[in-house]
Amino acid sequence: MTAKNITWHQGISYEERISLRGQKGYTLWFTGLSGSGKSTIACALEELLLKKKYSVYRLDGDNIRFGLNKDLGFSEDDRNENIRRISEVSKLFADSCAISITSFISPYLKERNNARLLHEEVGLPFIEIFVDAPLHIVEERDPKGLYKKARAGEIKEFTGISAPYEKPVNPEIHIKSDENTIEESVDIIYKYLLDKKLL
């Protein structure tokens, strides 16, 4: 059931907040297969930005599923609900003038696009970062042993094996984690943000 009789309360605008806080807020949306390097690169970027005194916070797929989204599994519907909620949370962080870094597989184009629309319709920048690595590489890395379990049929609906991953069509940043080192990837993103005057 949806709520009725509710009215939007307009508080301080995003522009006013930027001028008072002295920092722009936006979402850096990482997407890619499990093991592609989303968390590793996102974490290194977060540390760099924190050391430079930016307000930044990272929302991570595994971690969020321990709390806010612990009622969700990995069916298509549950993944879509997972991403819908995270899109809303990330938008709130961005609106608060923080740099919000999300690190979710987010395998469906439609949901990622919805996340973008949610931001862009209110003027919040949304930067999609595709962390790309071929399946055979992420399977070799298998940092959590999940691909092995998925191949053995112990995990159902595993992205890349028994569930789809729809690649981004036109991401703002395309990282190839089988070619770029972690440091190079962080540098690519940092330079992009500087170039777009987002830092």
Ligand SMILES: Nc1ncnc2c1ncn2[C@@H]1O[C@H](COP(=O)(O)OS(=O)(=O)O)[C@@H](OP(=O)(O)O)[C@H]1O
């Ligand atoms: N079936 C299945 N498919 C994919 N991934 C699985 C699955 N089961 C558990 N895991 C673990 O959950 C992490 C992915 O959660 P996400 O919230 O990012 O997934 S999604 O965006 O809703 O598709 C993912 O984390 P990352 O490896 O960091 O991507 C896995 O550790």
Ligand SMILES: Nc1ncnc2c1ncn2[C@@H]1O[C@H](COP(=O)(O)OP(=O)(O)O)[C@@H](O)[C@H]1O
């Ligand atoms: N160039 C690279 N970029 C990112 N991660 C890399 C790279 N080379 C090796 N790795 C390793 O791959 C693994 C990626 O795991 P993780 O960051 O958890 O991926 P994801 O969050 O996409 O599931 C880590 O163990 C990391 O050290």
